[in-house]
Amino acid sequence: MTEVLSAERSQAVDAMLPRSFRVERTRRDTRDTFTLELAPVGGDPLRFAAGQFTMLLAAGVGEVPISISGDPSGGGLLEHTIRNVGSVTRALVATPRGGVLGVRGPFGTGWEVERGEGGDVVLVAGGIGLAPLRPALLQVVRNRERYNRVLLLYGARTPEDILFAPDLERWERDHDVEVAVTVDNGPHDWRGRVGLVTRLVPRAGFDPSRTTAYVCGPEVMMRSTALALRDRGVRADRIRLSMERNMKCGVGLCGHCQLRELFLCVDGPVLGFDRLEPLMSRWEL
Ligand SMILES: Cc1cc2nc3c(=O)[nH]c(=O)nc-3n(C[C@H](O)[C@H](O)[C@H](O)COP(=O)(O)OP(=O)(O)OC[C@H]3O[C@@H](n4cnc5c(N)ncnc54)[C@H](O)[C@@H]3O)c2cc1C
Ligand code: FES
Structure with a gap:
């Protein structure tokens, strides 16, 4: 002992x-x-x-x-x-x-991208949220043959805030990733989409019955994206979100990251929407 x-x-x-x-x-x-x-x-x-x-x-x-x-x-x-x-x-x-x-x-916990193997994968990123999702995408494209359709829906504030532009092009061109980018505000010469990334979910071409989704961005965006995915028929435990909280120790000792019974540094940051939904609605409403 x-x-x-x-x-x-x-x-x-x-x-x-x-x-x-x-x-x-x-x-x-x-x-x-x-x-x-x-x-x-x-x-x-x-x-x-x-x-x-x-x-x-x-x-x-x-x-x-x-x-x-x-x-x-x-x-x-x-x-x-x-x-x-x-x-x-x-x-x-x-x-x-x-x-x-x-x-x-x-x-902390990872995205567990392997869970999506054999089916469609949808990654939804808001702003800097594309950074934590990048390793997941790199893993998917490295093992591209194990996945069916792969979609990346990405929302940035303005065209100038779009992260990893060369990666986005490469993933689309060389790895059959369907990339859809939207911005909150576009200048007059912006020819791309304008509007919230959540709005891309209802019409995106994936089969909800065999989809695993990975979502990262501001909390309000993650919640509405998860609800939109679930409305399409994606199972809540197949929608994975990465949560942000103040953290000090990172190892479950200090309690700074506590969310009711969860310590997000060890139980998270990545968790299924089935676990998070009742906790998220407490602060967002
Ligand atoms: C698990 C996890 C992963 C993260 N990954 C990234 C990442 O890949 N890239 C990145 O840029 N940031 C990431 N963050 C957020 C990053 O930790 C904060 O931006 C950072 O702690 C701010 O510290 P600061 O001293 O520079 O700013 P501060 O002076 O502490 O704060 C500046 C502003 O940022 C806000 N802020 C501070 N901490 C956080 C936080 N944890 N979440 C949200 N807002 C905060 C404050 O309210 C304030 O408005 C992550 C946070 C967590 C918990
Ligand atoms: S950061 Fe200390 S318990 Fe999570």
């Missing part, structure tokens, strides 16, 4: 210790969003499942949860796509090439 307890304790201690990663490259994706590519300073690359997050530490400033946005098949640099919204994210995206950040994790 003592041995079990001490093994658990040492795992918890390990999970609280950041590993050092060096910034190899920073790519500016949009006016306020940047992708950092990180290499471990010694040790192995981080292995992770699509949908998991890490706690990223900017020394002397703070630590925040950020989803991993790169390829989960392993080997490459560790990618995080970060929107600069406050003090810690500002410090993270401003870290120069060669600068060192702390990384804890990976933490």
Whole structure:
């Protein structure tokens, strides 16, 4: 018993210790969003499942949860796509090439993209929500023959805010992904769709009886998207959402991320709509 307890304790201690990663490259994706590519300073690359997050530490400033946005098949640099919204994210995206950040994790549940194999897959992203979904898409296109129709419905605020434009083109052109992009506000020369991403769901070409859906974006958008998917006939437990809450420890100790009986850092962030619906309606109404 003592041995079990001490093994658990040492795992918890390990999970609280950041590993050092060096910034190899920073790519500016949009006016306020940047992708950092990180290499471990010694040790192995981080292995992770699509949908998991890490706690990223900017020394002397703070630590925040950020989803991993790169390829989960392993080997490459560790990618995080970060929107600069406050003090810690500002410090993270401003870290120069060669600068060192702390990384804890990976933490939390993943998208479990394998669940969609043999059927249609629908990914619905709002804004920066495309970043946590990117590993899922990379996994799907790597194993494209295992899926039937693959649809990506993506809503951005304006055309300038569209993330990963080269990926969107490549997925559509080379991997038979049906990509539909819409913006909240388009300038007069924008020839694409305008309107909420939720509105794309009712007419999208998937077979609800064999569809698995993955949704990430602002909470209000996720809830209305999940309801629209369910109205089309997609089963609630086949609609998976990634929840955001304030997080401090990432390992189920501090309670910052608690949502009734759930600790979203360990029970989530990705959960089925069957579990989340009764909890979500409590704050949205
Ligand atoms: C599991 C998880 C995964 C995430 N993945 C990403 C990601 O891939 N890319 C990314 O850019 N961001 C992601 N976030 C959000 C990111 O953690 C917050 O933007 C960050 O904590 C803000 O810290 P800050 O010190 O820069 O800003 P602060 O000064 O703390 O806050 C700036 C603004 O952002 C709001 N904010 C702060 N924390 C959160 C939060 N957790 N959720 C929503 N709003 C918040 C504040 O209310 C405030 O309006 C994720 C959050 C979680 C919980
Ligand atoms: S972040 Fe500490 S319990 Fe979840």
